Amino acid sequence: MRGLVKGLGITLKNMTKPSVTHRYPDVPLPMPDRFRGIQYFDPDLCIVCNQCVRICPTDCITLTGKKHPDPEKKGKVIDTYDINFEICILCDLCTEVCPTEAIVMTNNYELAVYSRDDLFKNMEWLHQNDENVRKENNLNKPNLAPGGNKK
Amino acid sequence: MLRTEEMLLNVGPQHPSTHGVLRLVVKIDGERIVEVEPVIGYLHRGTEKLAEDLNYTQIIPYTDRMDYLSAMTNNYALVHAVEKMMGLEIPERADYLRVIVMELNRIASHLVWMGTYLLDIGAMSPFLYAFRDREQILSLFNELCGARLTYNYMRVGGVKWDAPPGWIEKADAFVDYLLPQMDEYHGLITGNEIFVRRTKGIGIVSQELAIQYALSGANLRVSGSDWDLRKKEPYSLYDRFQFDVPVGKNGDLYDKYLCRMQEIVESLKIVKQAIDQFPEKGTIMGKVPRVLRVPEGEIYTGIESPRGELGCHIVSKGKDKPWRLKFRRPSFYNLQILPTLLVGESISNLVAILGGIDIVLGEVDC
Amino acid sequence: MxxxxxxxxxxxxxxxxxxxxxxxxxxxxxxxxxxxxxxxxxxxxxxxxxxxxxxxxxxxKEDIIPSKADKPLFKLAPAIAFIPAFAVLAVIPFTESLQFSQFAVGILYYLAVSSITIIGILMGGWASNNKYALLGAMRSAAQMISYEIPLVMSVVGIILSVGSLNLVEIVEAQKQVWFIFPQFLGFAVFFIASLSELNRTPFDLPEAESELVAGYHVEYTGFRFAFFMLSEYVYVFAMASLTTVLFLGGWNAPFGLTMIPGIVWFVLKFLLIVFSLFWIRATMPRVRVDQLMEFAWKVLLPVALFNILLTAVLQEVPYLDFLYRL
CATH class of the missing domain: 1.10.287 (Helix Hairpins)
Structure with a gap:
C-alpha cells in the first residue's frame, strides 16, 4: 500500500511541473551545428573526384562530369549530381571524404513529400538548399580549435 | 477435469508488446501456455552479407542499425575488432570519448527498457519520464555527432568528432541531474506493490539454465553470475574505472529490473570518472593508413553491450573489405530461452517475461 | 404526457x-x-x-463487420452495452430537486441494471470471432461478476445504518457526517471495486493494450466502437455520481457552507472522484488476471463482510451509535 501511495504522490508532484515537449511544427526546432541534415552541394567547388560516390554505403549518389569548358584548364567540372533520398541514410561519409567541401551537411531535416519521385534530388535542388549549412566541417581541420576542455 | 480445447494464438508481428516485429505462435490451453514458437526475420536486412561488399568505414553506419538503442556500442564492437586486428594505437582522448558515449548510451538504452517494460506491465507515466531523461542523452549525442539515434560516431583509429566546447560540462551536469532522479523512478516503480507482485518470482532463470542458453548481460547476471566483460576481459579503458557489477539473487523479473536500474547508476559512476580523468588536449584520430587493409586472419572480440555480449567476428583475406563478418548479437541469443521460460506460464505473464529479456528486433534479425 | x-x-x-x-x-x-x-x-x-x-x-468511418463474425450479435452488442449505462442514471439524485425517479430500491436497481452491460461485452467478444476479443470478453465477464459482489457488500454497511435502499434517503442521512468517515472500510472496498467495474487501471485487463491489443472491441470500428467507448465513460459518470451520493454526502455542503448551492457541491465532489480515477490511471501498472481474482475474493470480500459486522456491532456501542444508526 505504501508504495502505491508514494507513486501517487510522485505523479501528483510531476503534474505541477512544466511540460518538457517542443512545440515543433509551430516553432521550428533548431538543431546543433553538427547535425546531419540534407546535403548542400556547391558545383563550383566540385572536382569530380568521385570519392563521395565510392564511400556512400547505400550507393545513393550518382554523378557525371564533363570536360572543363575552358580548354586551357585541366580536369573536369560537374555535369549532374543526384542524391536519392529514398535510400540516403545521412551517414555523413560523403561530406567526410570530400576534399573540397563541395558537399556539406545542413541542419535542414524536413524531407517529407507526397511522392517518392520527389525524393530524387538533383544538383540544382541541392545547390539551392543553402540555409543552415554546417560550419564546422571536415575532420582534423587546422583552423578547428580543440574544444571540450576539461572543466 | 473437463477436457479443454487448445487454441493457437498468434502474437505479432504487429502487436503492441512484441517490441518490434517479433512473432510468437502460442498454443494455449485456457490461459496456460503449452507451446511457444518464436518466428523471427521480419526485420532481416542482411547486414552481415552486405558488409562483405563494403569497406570497413562503410560498415559503421550499418552497425548503427542493428541495436538501434545503443548504436555507440555497436560502432565500437566493429571498430574495436578492426583495430585489434590491425594493431592500431588509439589516442587517449578518443578512448575517453568512446567510454563516455558508450556508457551514456547504456543509460539511454536501459531507460528505454525500463519505460517500455513498465508500459508492458501497464503503467504509462514511467515510460514518459524515462524518455524525458533519455532525451537529454540524445541531445548530447546530437550535439556531439549530429544524430540522435544512428550516430556513426566511431572510426577505425579514433572517433569522428572531438567534443564541442562545453560538451563535457554538459555531460557532467547530466550525470549530476540523473543520479537524484533515480529516486523518482524507485519511488514510482520499485516499491509499487502491483509491480512487485507482477514481477517477483516470475520467469525465473537459474544459473545453469542461463549458461546453457548462452545468455549474457543482465539476463545472465540476474541469476547470480557476475559475468561482465568490462570487468572480466577489460577492453578500452575500463580497467581504469571503479565500478561494481550488479548481480541478482533470484533470477526473476524483479531482479532483472533492479539489476538494470543499478547498472544505470554504475554507468553514471563510470561517466563521472571518465569526465574527471578526461585529458585536456590530444588528438582524436590515431595514425591510420588511408586505405584500411586488415591483415589476413580472423578475430573474435566481445564487448559488453547493454543487452549482453556483443561479439564481432571478422575473417579477413587481407583486402579492405571483410571476407566474412559475423556479429554475435546478444538479443538473438537471449531470445532463445523464451520458449523454455514461457511453457507452463499463464498468458498474462507472456508480455512480462518477453519484455524482461530486453530484445531489440533490429539486433535479433540483424 | x-x-x-x-x-x-x-x-x-x-x-x-x-x-x-x-x-x-x-x-x-x-x-x-x-x-x-x-x-x-x-x-x-x-x-x-x-x-x-x-x-x-x-x-x-467505414462500418466493418468481419466476414466470419456472428452478424446479428455483433450489431446488437454495442447497444446492449450502452443502454444499461444510461438507464442507471435514472436513480441518481443530483440535488434535492434535480432527480428523475425516486424509488425505494435505488441502489439495488443501479447494481442490477449495470450488470447487464457484461452481456453486451461478452456478446461483442464472442461475435467478433477473434481470439483476442474472446479472451478479453472472458476476462471482462469474470472480472465484472467477481467485483460486483464486494461492490454490493461494501454498500450494505450504509444500508444498515440508514435502513433504506433509497438513494435520496441515504443522502439525507449524511447531513451531519458523510459516510466516508464511519464507513471508511466500505468506501475503500467500494472505490477499488468500482475501479474494477469500470475497467480502469489498475484493473483494465479486459482491454489490456499490451497483452490483448484492445480486448473485446478489437474488431469494432466506427460508430459501434464509439458506443462501447461511450458506455464506458457513461459508467464513469454514473459511478462517480453514485460514489458521491453514497459516501461523500451528495449535495450536502461541508462545514455548513450552505450559501453555495447543492449542485455545485455535487459537481465538485463528483469531479474529485473523476480526477482520482485519471490520477490512478497515470500512476499504476496493471494487475495480473489471477491476482485480480484473488484480490476480489480473498481481500475485498472479507474486508467488506467485516465492515458489515463492524457496522452491526458499532450500532450497539454507546456514544458511537449516532454514526451508525441514522
Missing amino acids: NPVLVMGPILLLFVVLGFVTMAILFERKVIGWIQMRPGPNRVGPWGILQTVADVLKLLI
Whole structure:
C-alpha cells in the first residue's frame, strides 16, 4: 500500500511541473551545428573526384562530369549530381571524404513529400538548399580549435 | 477435469508488446501456455552479407542499425575488432570519448527498457519520464555527432568528432541531474506493490539454465553470475574505472529490473570518472593508413553491450573489405530461452517475461 | 404526457454526452500534465474540440463487420452495452430537486441494471470471432461478476445504518457526517471495486493494450466502437455520481457552507472522484488476471463482510451509535 501511495504522490508532484515537449511544427526546432541534415552541394567547388560516390554505403549518389569548358584548364567540372533520398541514410561519409567541401551537411531535416519521385534530388535542388549549412566541417581541420576542455 | 480445447494464438508481428516485429505462435490451453514458437526475420536486412561488399568505414553506419538503442556500442564492437586486428594505437582522448558515449548510451538504452517494460506491465507515466531523461542523452549525442539515434560516431583509429566546447560540462551536469532522479523512478516503480507482485518470482532463470542458453548481460547476471566483460576481459579503458557489477539473487523479473536500474547508476559512476580523468588536449584520430587493409586472419572480440555480449567476428583475406563478418548479437541469443521460460506460464505473464529479456528486433534479425 | 418527463431524460442525455466529451479530453489533459506534456492541443483552442473531432471521425468511418463474425450479435452488442449505462442514471439524485425517479430500491436497481452491460461485452467478444476479443470478453465477464459482489457488500454497511435502499434517503442521512468517515472500510472496498467495474487501471485487463491489443472491441470500428467507448465513460459518470451520493454526502455542503448551492457541491465532489480515477490511471501498472481474482475474493470480500459486522456491532456501542444508526 505504501508504495502505491508514494507513486501517487510522485505523479501528483510531476503534474505541477512544466511540460518538457517542443512545440515543433509551430516553432521550428533548431538543431546543433553538427547535425546531419540534407546535403548542400556547391558545383563550383566540385572536382569530380568521385570519392563521395565510392564511400556512400547505400550507393545513393550518382554523378557525371564533363570536360572543363575552358580548354586551357585541366580536369573536369560537374555535369549532374543526384542524391536519392529514398535510400540516403545521412551517414555523413560523403561530406567526410570530400576534399573540397563541395558537399556539406545542413541542419535542414524536413524531407517529407507526397511522392517518392520527389525524393530524387538533383544538383540544382541541392545547390539551392543553402540555409543552415554546417560550419564546422571536415575532420582534423587546422583552423578547428580543440574544444571540450576539461572543466 | 473437463477436457479443454487448445487454441493457437498468434502474437505479432504487429502487436503492441512484441517490441518490434517479433512473432510468437502460442498454443494455449485456457490461459496456460503449452507451446511457444518464436518466428523471427521480419526485420532481416542482411547486414552481415552486405558488409562483405563494403569497406570497413562503410560498415559503421550499418552497425548503427542493428541495436538501434545503443548504436555507440555497436560502432565500437566493429571498430574495436578492426583495430585489434590491425594493431592500431588509439589516442587517449578518443578512448575517453568512446567510454563516455558508450556508457551514456547504456543509460539511454536501459531507460528505454525500463519505460517500455513498465508500459508492458501497464503503467504509462514511467515510460514518459524515462524518455524525458533519455532525451537529454540524445541531445548530447546530437550535439556531439549530429544524430540522435544512428550516430556513426566511431572510426577505425579514433572517433569522428572531438567534443564541442562545453560538451563535457554538459555531460557532467547530466550525470549530476540523473543520479537524484533515480529516486523518482524507485519511488514510482520499485516499491509499487502491483509491480512487485507482477514481477517477483516470475520467469525465473537459474544459473545453469542461463549458461546453457548462452545468455549474457543482465539476463545472465540476474541469476547470480557476475559475468561482465568490462570487468572480466577489460577492453578500452575500463580497467581504469571503479565500478561494481550488479548481480541478482533470484533470477526473476524483479531482479532483472533492479539489476538494470543499478547498472544505470554504475554507468553514471563510470561517466563521472571518465569526465574527471578526461585529458585536456590530444588528438582524436590515431595514425591510420588511408586505405584500411586488415591483415589476413580472423578475430573474435566481445564487448559488453547493454543487452549482453556483443561479439564481432571478422575473417579477413587481407583486402579492405571483410571476407566474412559475423556479429554475435546478444538479443538473438537471449531470445532463445523464451520458449523454455514461457511453457507452463499463464498468458498474462507472456508480455512480462518477453519484455524482461530486453530484445531489440533490429539486433535479433540483424 | 408530462413534457418534463419527456424532455428531462433527453436533456440528461445531452449533459452526459457533453460530460463524456469533456471527460475524455480532461483525462488526456490530466495524464498529459502528469507526464509533463500538454496533452491534446491541436483541435480548437486548448484542444477543446479534440474529442468532438475524434467522434466525428468515428462517425464517418467505414462500418466493418468481419466476414466470419456472428452478424446479428455483433450489431446488437454495442447497444446492449450502452443502454444499461444510461438507464442507471435514472436513480441518481443530483440535488434535492434535480432527480428523475425516486424509488425505494435505488441502489439495488443501479447494481442490477449495470450488470447487464457484461452481456453486451461478452456478446461483442464472442461475435467478433477473434481470439483476442474472446479472451478479453472472458476476462471482462469474470472480472465484472467477481467485483460486483464486494461492490454490493461494501454498500450494505450504509444500508444498515440508514435502513433504506433509497438513494435520496441515504443522502439525507449524511447531513451531519458523510459516510466516508464511519464507513471508511466500505468506501475503500467500494472505490477499488468500482475501479474494477469500470475497467480502469489498475484493473483494465479486459482491454489490456499490451497483452490483448484492445480486448473485446478489437474488431469494432466506427460508430459501434464509439458506443462501447461511450458506455464506458457513461459508467464513469454514473459511478462517480453514485460514489458521491453514497459516501461523500451528495449535495450536502461541508462545514455548513450552505450559501453555495447543492449542485455545485455535487459537481465538485463528483469531479474529485473523476480526477482520482485519471490520477490512478497515470500512476499504476496493471494487475495480473489471477491476482485480480484473488484480490476480489480473498481481500475485498472479507474486508467488506467485516465492515458489515463492524457496522452491526458499532450500532450497539454507546456514544458511537449516532454514526451508525441514522
